[in-house]
Amino acid sequence: MNDKEADIKNIITRKLYSMEGFNQRKVLIISKYTERTRVNLLLLKFFLQERGKRGVFITIDRPHQYMSYLLKLHSVSQKNLIFLDTVSIISGESDFIYEQDNNVCFLNGPCKTDFLKDLATKGYIAGDIPKQEIDLKNVDFILIDDVAALKKYNSYKDLEDFLVSYMSAIANLKNIMAPIVLDVNKNKQLYKIITNNCDKILLVNLSKSLVKDIKSGERSDILSIQSLTPSILGVMIRNAEPDGGV
């Protein structure tokens, strides 16, 4: 890790620490899609390594072993992490499904969007391997690798229902921090749903070393690329073709 990366990691870590204190658990993290994996890794490092928290990483975008590999590469212990892998079964990498990793629960695909209920239910599909019940009271954080990936497998209505019930469940659980990482440019409808239900919005641009709280008055401005001005972001935004990215 170079100095620039260490600085940005420290800034994000401080923000996350402060959110714990203020009980802000449903946080939307806006990031470029090309930085999604890095942001997820950074969040997992914060929860698992910095804070020694217990959590669940739900994989919709790609099989769990990719993040598991990265965590190993970065010497992050996975003993307090459970993977809820929704996608291996359709990913052409089914060899992993029959590995008896203690910390992986496999689902039958990402079309079913009631993961919290799944987590609290005994007997996952994992080859023939039964998994233990997970008590959400013992979980400190839940992170979804790419919530926007659910668009590929679910209708808009189902996805909206899922997000509303997911965030409502998180609010009721009272002990779980649940960041949602999203690139706004391709996901404006999801952004609107999430902002109506989240406690805090953070804009993160790792390559520009930028972390910024988005205040309630600025939330709607984020939807317009043109309005992503230096005054809001603190940096110049390149209007990239075709999707842009913040």
Next chain:
Amino acid sequence: MMNNGFERLCSGIEGVDSLIEGGFPYPSVILVAGPAGTGKTTFTQQFLFEGAENDEVGLYITTLSEPPKWVMHYMSNFKHLNKEHIGKKVLFRDIGNLVRNATAEELLDYIDEEVAGTMAQRVVIDPITVAKVFLGEAYRPFLFDLVNRLKNWRAVSILTGEVSVTETYPSEVAYAVDGVILLTYQEADGSRRKYIEVLKMRGTDHRTGKLSFAITKNNGIVVLSGNF
């Protein structure tokens, strides 16, 4: 209606993005195929340096065509490639020895390690076709696994494919990848012109037909607007 449009990465080659709805689907694996001298390596360098300009990490893996030193030597002549990115955002790896001696699984493990370790958003393997000679029957499953893994590492990857003048593209690779771009020569009026053609680009309304292109020191590959 929910917008299901793909995230895309721009190619870095003037005139290519407009052929493919603005860029390569992210993630995806693209084959750039053509005979010697058509500009395959130049294409890949422009792709990687464009990513570096956008703060993305690019990983160039050379197999058995030429060592990175000579790739960089010839690329240094292109004025638009910012050399400050070399070793920082454009990383070079040589797996020539590994390709000669390793099994398919060892090759895949090495590529996994490099792509995961660098967290590259753009990857080039130049050329991939040489692995066929050493892997034999394991080549096709290797390609399938490689393509799947590269996409799951969340990168847009370009595999280059060498073909003889009588061959259009390496079919085993073309079946496995998400996109195929052909670079070809064609004789016209006593000289050979270079042409680019998008043969396949999954999930994309891509333009069909051959378009002429030039390679210049100032801009590298530039697709010309007419078909010539």
